[in-house]
Amino acid sequence: MENRMCVGGIAFSKLSFVKEKYGSDGLNKMLEKMVELGYDGPKRIDEIKLWDWYPFEYNILFLKAYYSIFGESSFRRMARVVPRLTVSKTMAAKWPKNPKLIIGNACNLWKRFFNFGELKGEIIGETSARIIGKDIYVDPIFCKFLTEYFTGLLESVGASGVMVDHTKCVHRGDEVCEWSITWKESDAKVDRKIAWDSSLVTGIDEIDRQHRYFVYILNELNESFNENYRDRIIRALRFMDRYAHWHFKSEEKYMELYHYPDIENHKKQHELFYQYTRSAMEKASRGITPELWYEVNRYLIEWLISHIKGTDRKFAEFLISRNLSMPEEKMPSSLRKELKL
Numbered sequence: 049m050e051n052r053m054c055v056g057g058i059a060f061s062k063l064s065f066v067k068e069k070y071g072s073d074g075l076n077k078m079l080e081k082m083v084e085l086g087y088d089g090p091k092r093i094d095e096i097k098l099w100d101w102y103p104f105e106y107n108i109l110f111l112k113a114y115y116s117i118f119g120e121s122s123f124r125r126m127a128r129v130v131p132r133l134t135v136s137k138t139m140a141a142k143w144p145k146n147p148k149l150i151i152g153n154a155c156n157l158w159k160r161f162f163n164f165g166e167l168k169g170e171i172i173g174e175t176s177a178r179i180i181g182k183d184i185y186v187d188p189i190f191c192k193f194l195t196e197y198f199t200g201l202l203e204s205v206g207a208s209g210v211m212v213d214h215t216k217c218v219h220r221g222d223e224v225c226e227w228s229i230t231w232k233e234s235d236a237k238v239d240r241k242i243a244w245d246s247s248l249v250t251g252i253d254e255i256d257r258q259h260r261y262f263v264y265i266l267n268e269l270n271e272s273f274n275e276n277y278r279d280r281i282i283r284a285l286r287f288m289d290r291y292a293h294w295h296f297k298s299e300e301k302y303m304e305l306y307h308y309p310d311i312e313n314h315k316k317q318h319e320l321f322y323q324y325t326r327s328a329m330e331k332a333s334r335g336i337t338p339e340l341w342y343e344v345n346r347y348l349i350e351w352l353i354s355h356i357k358g359t360d361r362k363f364a365e366f367l368i369s370r371n372l373s374m375p376e377e378k379m380p381s382s383l384r385k386e387l388k389l
């Protein structure tokens with residue numbers, strides 16, 4: 049047990065919560081109780097370093113003290129608020145507002161916060177998932193905390209009707225801890241799977257045909273939070289690099305041919321995309337993290353929406369207004385093969 053550690057942020061966020069909700073008196077009561085239970089760590093919040101390692105036992109003592117002072121229902125409320133204080137503040141602000149994605153991201157983060165065990169998220173359906181905790185056995189109160197924590201985590205990204213069931217527990221003799229999670233559809237729209245719809249249609253068939261691949265790869269990225277997400281992101285980045293090159297050249301060829309007046313600006317936008325793809329590949333070569341994955345995903349979604357709906361549509365309108373067309377451009381077979389299309 050002594051070797052189990054967690055980062056200071058885990059303890060810090062909860063102590064701050066107590067201070068905010070119950071004032072200095074509440075905080076002192078908590079610390080007294082914790083000391084009574086065997087706590088020998090920092091006595092002041094500002095002594096705790098967010099990213100230093102502390103015995104995980106402190107966290108358990110905190111939970112026990114909290115439960116005994118403030119009772120069951122306050123404990124549950126506290127556990128539901130914690131995701132907003134820890135994960136959300138530091139990272140989830142940049143994360144997609146999507147329950148399915150947040151589960152994968154949160155599980156991946158476990159290893160940064162704890163030096164033992166692991167959490168694995170499995171998406172079962174559009175609105176259901178399972179989280180499996182291996183070797184996180186510590187104390188039943190931690191299971192109780194996590195059950196509420198997962199609820200709060202999903203609620204923090206806009207999911208409603210969240211139900212979390214602690215279906216397997218090592219304290220009940222199971223080999224792993226498992227939570228089954230269901231929710232109703234989230235009201236967040238921006239990061240959902242992108243459907244090809246009329247808002248993306250430019251009116252030039254060939255441009256639209258080529259753009260469908262962007263949507264295809266974006267959706268692939270959106271499903272890459274589970275196992276193999278590393279492989280998938282590498283494939284996606286290669287796609288962006290190779291495919292973008294082919295597609296942009298194809299558009300630019302006709303801009304030149306038809307003396308499109310806004311060609312320089314349009315080319316510049318393509319260049320920015322190349323640059324981003326290259327820098328993301330470079331970052332990926334140094335290590336693929338959930339944050340990088342999310343950053344790429346977000347960039348692509350924003351780019352897709354703004355470039356296709358703005359810049360490309362403008363070019364398409366130019367073609368349409370002059371009755372010009374773009375013939376079908378065959379994708380090189382090497383590219384098709386490489387992209388497994």
Ligand SMILES: [Fe+2]
Binds near residue numbers: 255259295299356360
């Ligand atoms: Fe385009």
Ligand SMILES: [Fe+2]
Binds near residue numbers: 296314318355359360
């Ligand atoms: Fe374009």
